[in-house]
Amino acid sequence: GLLRNSQYCDSCNADMVIRPSSNFPDGRCWTCRGTNHVRSIRFGSIIHCREISLRKFTHLIWMFCYDTSARDTARLLSVKKSTVRSIYNALRMSADQLEAVNHLMLGMNEDDY
Numbered sequence: 711g712l713l714r715n716s717q718y719c720d721s722c723n724a725d726m727v728i729r730p731s732s733n734f735p736d737g738r739c740w741t742c743r744g745t746n747h748v749r750s751i752r753f754g755s756i757i758h759c760r761e762i763s764l765r766k767f768t769h770l771i772w773m774f775c776y777d778t779s780a781r782d783t784a785r786l787l788s789v790k791k792s793t794v795r796s797i798y799n800a801l802r803m804s805a806d807q808l809e810a811v812n813h814l815m816l817g818m819n820e821d822d823y
Contacts, residue, residue, distance in 0.1 A: 713755045719747050736764055756800045762789055770794065774801050 717726040717740040726740040728751060733739070740749040752758045757767050766787045773783045780798055784791040 713751060713757075714753070717749060717753065719745075719749075721745075721747055756797060756804070760793055760797060762787075762793055762797070767797070770797060771801070774798055 718724070719726050719742045722742045722745055724742060726742055726747070726749065728738050729741050730737060731739040731741075731748070733748075734750055736751055738751050740751060740753065741747065750758070752760075757764075762770065766789055769787055770783055770789070773786070774797075778786075780791055780794045783789070783798075784794045787794075
């Protein structure tokens with residue numbers, strides 16, 4: 711997904727909460743209540759381990775939706791073309807998965823839309 715709306719700590723066997731943190735570039739992190747277990751808010755998301763700010767990522771999604779080429783997106787956002795291509799591919803895979811789920815849940819086939 712883009713960013714998770716919940717996170718579970720395997721060490722504590724408990725749900726984590728989002729808190730402000732100056733130790734992470736996004737200014738927030740997942741943390742356990744009462745312990746020092748922390749994770750980036752990017753953990754398990756499309757942008758985990760990718761060098762792009764959340765602000766630029768938001769712009770990238772908009773450009774992806776408007777079929778802007780990876781080359782133009784990289785140039786306009788000053789991001790590596792390989793990063794843009796990687797995220798574009800992940801977004802395509804997510805869109806394909808959502809489409810497959812819709813077909814299963816709604817019983818739709820290509821003739822229906």
